[in-house]
Amino acid sequence: MRILTITKRIFVEMFRDKRTLALMCIAPLFILSLMYFLFQSNTNTVADMGSYNISSSLIKTIDNKHLKIHQISSDTPAKKVIRDKDYAGFIKKSDGKLVVTYQNADQNKTAIIKKSVQMALINVQIKQLVSATQKSKVGLLKMQAQLQQIKKQLPATISNRISAPSTPKNLQNPTSLKLTQHYLYGKSNSSFFTTMLPVFLGFMVFFFVFLISGISLLNERNSRTLDRLLATPVKRSEIIYGYLTGYGAVAIIQTAVIVLFCIYVLGISILGSIWVVLLICFALAMVALSMGLFVSTFAASEFQMVQFIPIVVIPQIFFSGLIPVANMAGWLQVIAHIMPLYYGASALTDVIQKQATFASILPQFSAILAFLVVFIVLNMIGMRKYRKV
Amino acid sequence: MDAAVTVTHVNKSFNKKRILHDVNLTASAHEILGLIGPSGAGKTTIIKNIMGMEQPDNGEVTIFGNPMPNRQVLQRIGFMAQDDALYESLTGRENLKFFAQLFGVKKDRLNARIDYTAGVVNLNQDLGKRVSNYSGGMKRRLSLAISLIQDPDLLVLDEPTVGIDPELRRQIWDELRKYARDGKSIIITTHVMEDAAECDELLMIREGHIITHGSPHSLEQEYHVDNLEQVFLKAGKSNENSNNH
Numbered sequence: 001m002r003i004l005t006i007t008k009r010i011f012v013e014m015f016r017d018k019r020t021l022a023l024m025c026i027a028p029l030f031i032l033s034l035m036y037f038l039f040q041s042n043t044n045t046v047a048d049m050g051s052y053n054i055s056s057s058l059i060k061t062i063d064n065k066h067l068k069i070h071q072i073s074s075d076t077p078a079k080k081v082i083r084d085k086d087y088a089g090f091i092k093k094s095d096g097k098l099v100v101t102y103q104n105a106d107q108n109k110t111a112i113i114k115k116s117v118q119m120a121l122i123n124v125q126i127k128q129l130v131s132a133t134q135k136s137k138v139g140l141l142k143m144q145a146q147l148q149q150i151k152k153q154l155p156a157t158i159s160n161r162i163s164a165p166s167t168p169k170n171l172q173n174p175t176s177l178k179l180t181q182h183y184l185y186g187k188s189n190s191s192f193f194t195t196m197l198p199v200f201l202g203f204m205v206f207f208f209v210f211l212i213s214g215i216s217l218l219n220e221r222n223s224r225t226l227d228r229l230l231a232t233p234v235k236r237s238e239i240i241y242g243y244l245t246g247y248g249a250v251a252i253i254q255t256a257v258i259v260l261f262c263i264y265v266l267g268i269s270i271l272g273s274i275w276v277v278l279l280i281c282f283a284l285a286m287v288a289l290s291m292g293l294f295v296s297t298f299a300a301s302e303f304q305m306v307q308f309i310p311i312v313v314i315p316q317i318f319f320s321g322l323i324p325v326a327n328m329a330g331w332l333q334v335i336a337h338i339m340p341l342y343y344g345a346s347a348l349t350d351v352i353q354k355q356a357t358f359a360s361i362l363p364q365f366s367a368i369l370a371f372l373v374v375f376i377v378l379n380m381i382g383m384r385k386y387r388k389v
Numbered sequence: 390m391d392a393a394v395t396v397t398h399v400n401k402s403f404n405k406k407r408i409l410h411d412v413n414l415t416a417s418a419h420e421i422l423g424l425i426g427p428s429g430a431g432k433t434t435i436i437k438n439i440m441g442m443e444q445p446d447n448g449e450v451t452i453f454g455n456p457m458p459n460r461q462v463l464q465r466i467g468f469m470a471q472d473d474a475l476y477e478s479l480t481g482r483e484n485l486k487f488f489a490q491l492f493g494v495k496k497d498r499l500n501a502r503i504d505y506t507a508g509v510v511n512l513n514q515d516l517g518k519r520v521s522n523y524s525g526g527m528k529r530r531l532s533l534a535i536s537l538i539q540d541p542d543l544l545v546l547d548e549p550t551v552g553i554d555p556e557l558r559r560q561i562w563d564e565l566r567k568y569a570r571d572g573k574s575i576i577i578t579t580h581v582m583e584d585a586a587e588c589d590e591l592l593m594i595r596e597g598h599i600i601t602h603g604s605p606h607s608l609e610q611e612y613h614v615d616n617l618e619q620v621f622l623k624a625g626k627s628n629e630n631s632n633n634h
Contacts, residue, residue, distance in 0.1 A: 001493070002490070005490040009476065009483075009487050012479060013479065225476060228468070229491070231442065232463060232491040233491070233492070233493075234491050389441070389458045389459060
C-alpha cells in the first residue's frame, strides 16, 4: 500500500511538471526525427574533385551522381588546388600515371572518390577488352569473307569439301549477367538510421530515465522530504519500489510514444513483436532507474548528478552495438559485458531487425534483470545511509 | 508517570567536533518538554538522535521502552522538522493525504483527519492550493498539521512556532495543552522565551550542554529572577564557572 502511495505521488508530481514530461516524451522524438533526416541525406553526399590533363572520355567514366568534377586549366600543385577550392580530391595524369590526392577531411568523400576512380579504371579495362575482342571479331569476319572469295575461285569439287567456318557463338554477344538482390532483413532503402534505431531507442529510454529518476531522488533528499519520509514507518525498500513503479510507468509511456512515433511517423518497420520491444525498454528503464537512484546517493546537487553522465551514460553508447563489439579488443569486450545498454541494444536490434522472439532474446533479457537485481540491492544498502532500520 | 522518551548519556560528534555532551532527558506523558537554547546549541541534533535519524556516538535513546532507531515506533511519533519538508508541486490536501496513507490512516477516517488537522492550524481554506504558492508561515502550519495526522502518542516538534502570528500561536498552544491533558507527550524546541514559558518542563541548552532544567516557575525561583531570559544567562554563567573549575 505504501508503495502505491509513493508511486501515485511520483505520478502526480510528474504530470504537474509539464516541462519534464515534455522532455521525457518529446525530446526523444525530436532527436530521432533529426537523426532520421540527417542519416538519410548521408547517402546523397556529393564530393567535389578537381582534374587536370584527364581525357574527357575518362572523366565521363569517372563521373557519377556522387561526384562533381571540376576541370582545372593550368598545372597547379594538388595541395594548392584542394586548399584554395576546398575540393575533396584532385586527379591528374602525368607521365602516363594517374595521381589522386585526397583532402581526407571527410572520410566519406574520400571513399566516394576512391570508389569512383577504381570503378572507372575497371570500366576502362573492360572496355579495352571488349574493343579488343570486337577487333578480333571484325578480323575473323574479314578472313571469312576472304575465304568465301577464295572458295568461289576454286573448282566446285574442292569447294564442296571446304565447309564454311562458322563464327564462334560466344563471340556474337558478350553474355550479360542480370543482378537481382535480396535482403534478409530490411529493404534495399534501409539507411544507417534503420540500423541505429534500436540502439538509440534503448539509449534514449536509458538516458532520460536515469537522469530524471536520479535527480528526483536527489531533490527528495535535498528538500529534506526524504528525511521526513523516513520519519514515518515506511520501509526503505518501499521507497525504492515506489520509485521503481512510479518511474517505470512513466518509462512505459515514454517508450510507447517513441515506438509508435517510429512506426507511424518515420515509417520504420519493426519486424518482431512490439510488446517484446516495450518489455525490453521497460526492463532497461528499470535498470536506468535503479542506477540513477543509486548514483544520486553520491551526488550532492543536480549539478553533480549531471557530472555522472559522462562517466555512467556516455560510455554505454560505445558498447551498445554502434561499433561491433565482436571486433573489439579482448579487454574492451569484457567492459561491453558489464554495460546494461549492451544487452538492451542487442536485444532490441534482434527483435526490431531480425524478428527475434522473446525466447531467443531471453539471455540478454536475463542479463538486464540481473543488473536490476544488483542495483536494487545496492540501493537498499545505500538507503541505510539515511536510516539504519 | 510513564517515560515516553528517555535519553541517557548521549554524546555526538561531527568531524571530531563535539556537538552533544552527555545529554540526559526524560519526556513523560501529560507533559510538554521544551528544549530551549540559541541556534547552534544542539537542539536539532538532540531531536534527530531521538528520532533515530542519527545514531549517538554513545548513550541510548528509548521511546516507549524501545531502543531507537526503531521503525515500528515511528508510527506513534508525530514529527515536525525544522525545515518544511513538503512536496511543493502537491496541494496542501495532497501532502496531508500522502503522509496519512504512509501512516496507514484508514480510508473512512482519512478526510476527517485531514479536515481536523488543517483546522488546528487554520489551513482549511488553503488546502486546495499548491504548496509552492504557500507563504513561509503557511508551510510551517502545514508541517505541523502533517505531524498530527495519524493522531500520534508523542509529538516531536522542531521550532514549530517560527513565522506563525500571535493569535494562531495561542491557538496552537491551546491545542498542544489539550493533547498533553489527553496523555500525549510533547517535545518541542524553541529559541523564543515566550514559548518556553508555556512548557511544563524546560531544558536549557548551550553549546551541547544541558545547563539547567526544571519547570519555568521553579527555574525563575531557583535563580532569583523574574523571567526565563535571565535564568538562561545566569545558568549559562554558572555552567561556565563550573566547567572552568
